[in-house]
Amino acid sequence: MVLRLAGKEQGMDERVEKTPDATLHQRILSEVEARILSGEWPPGHRIPFEHELTRQYGCSRMTVSKALGDLVRRGLIERRRRSGSFVAHPQVQSAVLEVHDIRQEVEAMGLPYAWKREARTVRSARAEDRKRLDLPARSRVVAVTGCHLAGRQPFCHEDRLISLAAVPEAEGEAFDGNIGPGTWLLQQVPWSAAENRISAVAAEPEIADALAIPAGTACLVIERRTWISDQHITQVRLTYPGDRHQLVAAFTPSQA
Template identity: 85%
Template sequence: MDERVEKTPDTTLHHRILADVENRILSGEWPPGHRIPFEHEFTQQYGCSRMTVSKALGDLVRRGLIERRRRSGSFVAYPQVQSAVLEIQDIRHEVEALGLAYAWRPQGRTLRVARAEDRNRLDLPPRARVLAVTGCHYAGRRPFCHEDRLISLRAVPEAENEMFDDNIGPGTWLLRKVPWSAAENRISAVSAEPEIAATLGIAAGTACLVIERRTWTADQHITQVRLTYPGDRHQLVAAFTPSQSS
């Protein structure tokens, strides 16, 4: 018995639409964030039913190539980022690896004597001085992640005069300037607070991935940072080998 599916005009057009859109995305002709034609525009272009177009677009959504936004249309999806849990990633390199332009936009910079919460974050003695920096990393025109960082001026005194306003975020600057000997990552899922949600361009309460990292050298902490990512755009990956038994 021949179980091959019979090719009909609708199935042929479905695959043609699917292939045409996929090729335009993968070739870079339609970059991440680009709005693709509305369904009625596809039906006119290909002379097919709206059901055929909807099925093709649904397949593209399942492949992770486009995302559909209510009342706004369909857009080329931004690639999902994968970060290694056991490494310190330079956010600038992560963004550029996606083929997108990187930008750092500072929001706040404060020099102060360490508060009680600062001393807890960086295990500092009384009267120690710190630099608090907040800002947002961008991938193309889209917010990538929010950063809230505390730097110990005891460990990194030269940070006091660094403005972090030339598209070089604090993390990139620290990786270039300050050697570290140990680090700790804490990972959690949170609902975006209104202020951070506004910065990231998402609705308050949206699920986000938070990475809290501390680094230190010898016996003193260098920095503690809280990075908040929209949860649907980021994955964490840990590569490891079986532990050796004695």
């Protein structure tokens, strides 16, 4: 097969030789892919058998097999023994969000880390506390607020509740050193499950002042609960200035 490329000036006539099998391989690949992506061939649709495609395109069976193999590797089709090839069903994917240590996040950027405590109280759980941690009546909690610094700049504001039923050691911890509550908890208490709720908010005046940003600035808020077995450990509200933080989630195909 010869492809002729016409030059803009007279005499600029160039010929590019391509082997028939290489060209047909790409044509089969492109046309089958286009039918799948357009929805013409929906999930579960049977792809024509190799001998049918061989006859349709006038090529070797090896060329057809190679094109279908490439589509399998792209996740567009699946081959079933003795049944043929079918358009693959999309796989459900799940976000994997870890419980990160903010100190490690800051140090990974090459900046010195610091924790600045604002307030700490030990109290009987209020109605709002019980809702945040799903606690029974007469529970006791430690409430801590403060700011994580990256260099001299506020990095993240923290508002945390710790259940004393799950972590009684927290009652004797002042959280006024250079170790934030999250880092301390990761060192002290194993956790078996976590829940993250992510939202975008406009910074209220008190939070804006702590983060040294104008009130109303767009912020990223992560509300996290962790527990071990069926016992809640902590609930924290982390507020990041929107232009200083990115949330990256890794994805993995579902095995279902």
